[in-house]
Amino acid sequence: MRFMQSKILGGLMLSALAGPAQAGEIGVMPDRVVFGQAAALSGPSLALGTKMRQGILAAFAEVNAKGGVHGRTLQLVSRDDGYDPDRSVLQTVKLLHEDKVFALIGAVGTPTSLVTEPIARDENVPFIGPFTGAAFLREKDLDNVVNIRASYSAEAEAWVKHLTEDRHIKRIAIFYQDDSYGRDGLAGVKLALEKRGMELAAEATYERNTRAVGMAMRVLKRVEPEAVVMIGTYAPCAEFIKLAHQSGFYPIFVNVSFVGADALAQELGPDGDGVIVSQVVPFPWDTSVKVVADYQAAEKAIDPSLPPDFVSLEGYICGRLAAAALDMAGPNPTRAGLLRVINEVGRFDISGDHLTVGQKMRDASARVFLTLIQGDGTFKPVDKL
Secondary structure, eight states, X not given: OHHHXXXXXXXXXXXXXXXXXXXXXXXXXXXXXXXXXXXXXXXTTHHXXXXXXXXXXXXXXXXXXXXXXXXXXEEEEEXXXXXXXXXXXXXXXXXXXXXOOSEEEOOBOHHHHHHHHHHHHHTTOOEEOXXXXXXXXXXXXXXXXXXXXXXXXXXXXXXXXXXXXXXXXXXXXXXEESSHHHXXXXXXXHHHHHTTXXXXXXXXEEOTTOOOOHHHHHHHHHHOOSEEEEXXXXXXXXXXXXXXXXXXXXXEEEEOGGGOHHHHHHHHGGGGTTOEEXXXXXXXXXXXXXXXXXXXXXXXXXXXXXXXXXXXXXXXXXXXXXXXXXXXXXXXOOHHHXXXXXXXHOEEEEXXXXXXXXXXXXXXXXXXXXXXXXXXXXXXXXXXX
């Protein structure tokens, strides 16, 4: 296996070295390689974009402190899209044509990725580590998309398995964002229930970038579900849970990783006790895991006050992956060459964390972990799954 991987990498490196000089590749300068991120850096979902950015910056700073990649430092240009698809299109076009980035990295959201990934695809730009588990980003013809996280369907399967097999729950309702993100999660939940001969007890929605969830809470409360699974962002999901508790409604609440677990816990305060959140990265406080120890050290190096969290750990892994693939692509990197490395190698060792990405991710087991928010806002892994 190691011989075969070395053979593949050797061929890729020779191909890169044997090709014509690539000094003119967009975003590749003699001293740096520029990556671009369009994400929510303001508005009700700002914690998601800022934490992803923070993790990528920590990874890039760590790599740069060791000399960069083939003598070039890694630079990140971030633009604020406010988790709004129209703004995301504008900012992505600016990243590509004004900032002239080599690749896009750390996009946040399904509705935003839905409109920006086609722009990247049309220009053969790598679309690395989008912070979304949307099914459309996993279609076979999307060779430019580099997913590093499990799909929402995989997260939904983990929830439903835990609720039905471990907790013997019969009545499950859903609260979701009324857009492509929410509907993707809805489809995953329905599929997991259908496998068990079950149906949703009820559905309720809210509008993206709002906290207007009162009507949805009342709709679900009327059917008295034992559990409510939530496909949303931290602010409206927290508002829903607090309103439910105020009205005497206490089902088990389960949230998808995209919610932003740490921001959700902070918004909820004492109301977070017992809320389940699925995760797609290792536990960010467990420094016995080398990638977590390296992540914490990298964050402290840029800002000692930064606390560990799930989203920035995902950003860090995303940044480390980009650096590893760029290193394998050779001293004259191209966008096509980077994607070829990612899709042909497929499995990367990031500080001992073996990450399967790109085209080969479809055949790998999904990495999903369930965590429980405690009364003091901390997290613990779910013991049984």
